[in-house]
Amino acid sequence: xxxxxxxxxxxxxxxxxxxxxxxxxxxxxxxxxxxxxxxxxxxxxxxxxxxxxxxxxxxxxxxxxxxxxxxxxxxxxxxxxxxxxxxxxxxxxxxxxxxxxxxxxxxxxxxxxxxxxxxxxxxxxxxxxxxxxxxxxxxxxxxxxxxxxxxxxxxxxxxxxxxxxxxxxxxxxxxxxxxxxxxxxxxxxxxxxxxxxxxxxxxxxxxxxxxxxxxxxxxxxxxxxxxxxxxxxxxxxxxxxxxxxxxxxxxxxxxxxxxxxxxxxxxxxxxxxxxxxxxxxxxxxxxxxxxxxxxxxxxxxxxxxxxxxxxxxxxxxxxxxxxxxxxxxxxxxxxxxxxxxxxxxxxxxxxxxxxxxxxxxxxxxxxxxx
Amino acid sequence: xxxxxxxxxxxxxxxxxxxxxxxxxxxxxxxxxxxxxxxxxxxxxxxxxxxxxxxxxxxxxxxxxxxxxxxxxxxxxxxxxxxxxxxxxxxxxxxxxxxxxxxxxxxxxxxxxxxxxxxxxxxxxxxxxxxxxxxxxxxxxxxxxxxxxxxxxxxxxxxxxxxxxx
Numbered sequence: 001x002x003x004x005x006x007x008x009x010x011x012x013x014x015x016x017x018x019x020x021x022x023x024x025x026x027x028x029x030x031x032x033x034x035x036x037x038x039x040x041x042x043x044x045x046x047x048x049x050x051x052x053x054x055x056x057x058x059x060x061x062x063x064x065x066x067x068x069x070x071x072x073x074x075x076x077x078x079x080x081x082x083x084x085x086x087x088x089x090x091x092x093x094x095x096x097x098x099x100x101x102x103x104x105x106x107x108x109x110x111x112x113x114x115x116x117x118x119x120x121x122x123x124x125x126x127x128x129x130x131x132x133x134x135x136x137x138x139x140x141x142x143x144x145x146x147x148x149x150x151x152x153x154x155x156x157x158x159x160x161x162x163x164x165x166x167x168x169x170x171x172x173x174x175x176x177x178x179x180x181x182x183x184x185x186x187x188x189x190x191x192x193x194x195x196x197x198x199x200x201x202x203x204x205x206x207x208x209x210x211x212x213x214x215x216x217x218x219x220x221x222x223x224x225x226x227x228x229x230x231x232x233x234x235x236x237x238x239x240x241x242x243x244x245x246x247x248x249x250x251x252x253x254x255x256x257x258x259x260x261x262x263x264x265x266x267x268x269x270x271x272x273x274x275x276x277x278x279x280x281x282x283x284x285x286x287x288x289x290x291x292x293x294x295x296x297x298x299x300x301x302x303x304x305x306x307x308x309x310x311x312x313x314x315x316x317x318x319x320x321x322x323x324x325x326x327x328x329x330x331x332x333x334x335x336x337x338x339x340x341x342x343x344x345x346x347x348x349x350x351x352x353x354x355x356x357x358x359x360x361x362x363x364x365x366x367x368x369x370x
Numbered sequence: 371x372x373x374x375x376x377x378x379x380x381x382x383x384x385x386x387x388x389x390x391x392x393x394x395x396x397x398x399x400x401x402x403x404x405x406x407x408x409x410x411x412x413x414x415x416x417x418x419x420x421x422x423x424x425x426x427x428x429x430x431x432x433x434x435x436x437x438x439x440x441x442x443x444x445x446x447x448x449x450x451x452x453x454x455x456x457x458x459x460x461x462x463x464x465x466x467x468x469x470x471x472x473x474x475x476x477x478x479x480x481x482x483x484x485x486x487x488x489x490x491x492x493x494x495x496x497x498x499x500x501x502x503x504x505x506x507x508x509x510x511x512x513x514x515x516x517x518x519x520x521x522x523x524x525x526x527x528x529x530x531x532x533x534x535x536x
Contacts, residue, residue, distance in 0.1 A: 044516035052526055056534075092406040214439035214462065217490020228462055235465035236414055304458060304469060306409070315443055317456065332443040332458075332494075340493040369516055 008032060012351065016045055020355035022119055023365035027342065027358070034350045039343040043336075046369035054329045059085050059159060059298060062329070067153040069331065070367040072115045074153050075108035075144075076309045077367070082157040083238060084305035084316040084329075088298045089159070094289045097161035098240040102277045103174070104147060104156055106270040110181070111140040112310035113267050116362040117188065120260070123355040124201050129191050136184055139177040146170055161291025171278055178271045185267055202257040206345045206357035209254060216341035219334050220312025221266060222360055225259030227252040232308040244276045259360040297324045311335050311362050333367040379463035380436045382413040389418075392431060396424045414464075419471040425457075426482040428470070432459055433487050438468065441488035444495055446502035448527045453479055453504055474504055483509035501526035 015026035024045040030038035050069065054062050066081035067074035079101055086093060093101075114137040121129030141151045146167055148156040156163055192198050208218075210227040223230070231248040233241045249265035251258035298320040305316050312334025319328040338361045345357050380388065389397060400417040402410050409415050420428060432438040442458040457470040474481055483506035485492045493515060495506045500514040503524035514521060523530060 047516040049525060049532075052532065056532060087404065087407055090404045090406050212489075215489050217440050217442065217488065219440075230462040230465070232465075236409055236467075238408065242408075302456075303404075304415075304467070306467070313442065315458065317443065317445055317458070319447055328447050330443065330445040330456075332445075336493060337490055341489070 009037060014354065015042075020123055020358060022363045023368075025339070025363070025365060025368070027346075027354070029346065029351060029354065031351050034352070036346050036349055036351055036354070039346050041339050041342050043339065043365070043368050046365045048370065050370040051329055051331060054326055056325065058296070058324045059326065060296075062326070063158065064153070064155045067155055068366060069333070069370065070309075070311075070364040071152050072112040072364065073108055073310050073367075075104050075156060076307055076314070078155065079105060079157045080305055080307040080309075080314055080316050082159050083307060084303055084318045085159045085298065086294075087305050088301060088303040088318055088320050089294055091160060091292060091294060093161055093239070094292060095240070096165075096281070096284050096288045097290045099277045099281045099284070100162050100166065100290065101157060102240050102244070103274055103281075104154070104162070106273045106277070107140050107143050107147075107174075108154075109270045109310045110267055111137050111144070112362075113263050113270075114140070116263065116310075116359075117192075119362075120356075120359045121192075123359045124198055126191065126195070126198055129188060129198075132184075132188050132191065136181055136188070139181065143170075143174055143177055146173060158291055160294040161289070163291075165286070165290050171281075174274065175278060178274050182268070182271050185264075189264065199257065201353075201356050202255070202260055204255055204257075205349050205353045206256040206259075206360070207254050208341075208345055210252075212341075212344055213254075216344060217337045218312070218341050219337065220309065221262040221362075222259050222338055223312070224248065224250045225262040225360070226254040232306055232313055236306055238305075238307060240277065240280070243280060244273055246273050246276075256357055256360050263360075297322060298326070309334055311364065311367075312338060314367075331367070331370055333370065335361060335364050336368045339363065339368060376435060376437050378437050379461065380466075381464060382416065382466055385416060385436055385466060385468070388436065389428075389431075393420075393424060393428060396420055397428070409467075414466050416466060416468045417471075418468065419473075422472060422474065422481050425455075425470065425472050426484065426487075429457070429459070429484045429487050432468065437461055437463070441484060441491040441494070442467065444484070444491050444498055446498040446504050446526070448502060450528050452476055453502060455481055455498065455504060457484070479504045480507055481505070482507055483512075485509050500524070503527065 009032045013028050015021040016024040026042040028040045029036050063078050066078040069077040114133045118130045118133040148154040213223050213226040229250045246269050249262045300322040303318050315332035317330040321327040398419045438459045438461045440460045442460045445456050447454040453474040455472045459468045496515045
């Protein structure tokens with residue numbers, strides 16, 4: 001009986017070149033008819049030895065490398081690296097730089113989530129969402145250009161602060177973009193949530209329980225869509241996040257649609273965070289320092305910095321030996337762990353639902369393979 | 371309180387005192403001298419080191435009794451004269467993170483796998499295995515993940531020199 005059933009099952013290799021994969025990785029799935037019974041993700045096509053590469057560079061030279069970990073979350077990655085080095089040096093960042101980092105991080109979060117929304121649109125066959133989301137994303141990339149001179153790999157944070165103060169009229173431009181976006185986001189939601197086809201492709205698939213999510217180490221919006229109420233920005237605050245009030249969206253359903261809703265709600269919360277941080281910045285004089293000078297060598301010891309990336313919880317564990325180069329720099333990438341749990345998400349679903357389920361991980365291979 | 375009850379949100383002090391009561395002198399607690407670190411000042415980091423024999427019961431206790439639900443990361447460090455595995459374990463309710471350092475000798479790089487406790491440690495341990503050559507006993511599938519299967523060396527060890535470094 002079982003042998004006969006096994007004969008009907010087959011392995012299907014999705015990737016490394018597949019429209020749903022958004023990068024070079026493979027998801028091998030075992031299907032029984034249309035139902036997925038087993039899955040095996042394979043990564044590593046992009047392994048560059050990032051961590052080993054860092055051991056050869058001085059601390060300042062690693063900041064632009066940290067940008068390249070993920071093209072759409074470059075600000076949070078270089079911020080995290082700078083935070084790790086600052087904690088190892090045990091220095092306090094000036095208040096003005098803390099708020100500017102919050103603003104830069106939230107701009108990064110908005111544009112990263114919009115990139116994800118565009119990808120979801122194409123995956124689920126709604127090309128208008130793709131175009132509209134990318135159109136709105138351009139306004140935030142323009143803000144990146146004003147702030148740092150680059151659209152994606154921003155190279156903005158520095159160990160001890162940020163590279164430069166805000167350019168003239170940046171507050172005005174930033175608030176214009178945010179207020180415009182808060183209106184147009186409702187139009188995009190009208191395209192997605194009010195389209196019954198779009199919603200029915202996401203609802204009721206990819207269920208994962210709260211216990212499994214915690215045990216498998218899934219973090220970020222994928223975790224909060226399954227009922228875990230944890231956000232590094234609120235529970236383990238860094239920089240100026242403890243001075244700002246915001247809500248952490250948590251949904252208990254645990255299916256693909258709830259993970260989608262969490263990300264949409266995070267877009268609104270990011271707008272709110274930018275508005276509050278801008279308001280607080282007004283009370284800090286423009287002549288206040290935005291950067292402190294730091295020594296070239298980091299004292300020996302270990303440090304572990306944590307940050308909420310658009311995709312989840314990222315960690316850098318830095319071992320320093322007193323020289324001008326790190327002894328070891330470990331990167332904990334959120335996508336690396338989330339994709340390792342993809343078997344639990346896809347098993348039991350139809351093979352046609354895999355793009356919708358995996359879209360909620362928001363793949364980024366640069367940080368997965370390092 | 372029964373012995374097998376889970377404490378959902380043990381505070382920083384509770385975690386330390388319960389661990390001390392359970393494992394005694396097997397654990398060595400370290401304190402940080404950093405002044406400006408908010409997470410350390412607000413008591414959200416616990417640093418300790420232990421030996422290879424204690425790590426599995428310690429992790430079982432952290433997960434089963436103290437509700438440390440997430441294995442945030444497992445990583446290796448090559449100290450040349452010995453290897454080291456560093457675990458970061460988080461509780462979602464209190465946001466306390468425990469950092470555990472375990473030394474592993476060069477000539478016998480074996481340590482118990484914590485993947486049966488936390489599924490999230492699976493790929494971290496595979497990565498540490500392929501890059502440092504530390505063998506995690508009891509791991510369900512200890513194969514190379516990021517590097518090609520044909521590699522017979524461990525590229526993140528200090529003995530492996532990059533071009534221009536030798």
